[in-house]
Structures are given as structure tokens and as C-alpha cells.
Amino acid sequence: MPKFYYVYRLVSISSPDRHYTGFTTDLQARLATHNAGKVTHTAKYAPWEIDSAHAFHDENKAIQFEKYLKSHSGREFAKRHF
Secondary structure (H helix, E strand, O other), X not given: OOOOEEEEEEEEOOOOOOEEEEEEOOHHHHHHHHHOOOOOOOHHHOOEEEEEXXXXXXXXXXXXXXXXXXXXXXXXXXXXXX
């Protein structure tokens, strides 16, 4: 099975207006890390659930997509499409 690189967007269950975008190779383990409070940027608004996830074969493409989603225009794109 090929290795995938994921760009994911989380939504806070307790504060649905809060989102977080990240990059990983293991979605379930990364979600568990966020929900365990081990990520300083997300600990305050835990618990989280996956809002969307996008799989890439190419690590560089995944990293570039994550950077785009964290930009101003990328956040607007995510609001409209996810």
C-alpha cells in the first residue's frame, strides 16, 4: 500500500468556530494527540474532530497545500469549500 501524506482540517467540538489545519502521515494518531492536549495550539479548544482530510502521494504537494490553507486566501477557500 502506498504511503499517503494528509492535510487535515479540524473543528473544535466545544467551539465550532475554531479550526486548525495540519499535516500528518497518520490521521487517527494525530487526532488523538490533539485531543489529549499535547499540541499547544489546540489544547484550549479540545476536543476536536476531523472536518476534512486530503491525501497526497507527494509530500511536497501536501506541505504546499497545508501552507496555502494557512494563508489568508487559503482560509477563505476553506470556509467556502469545506
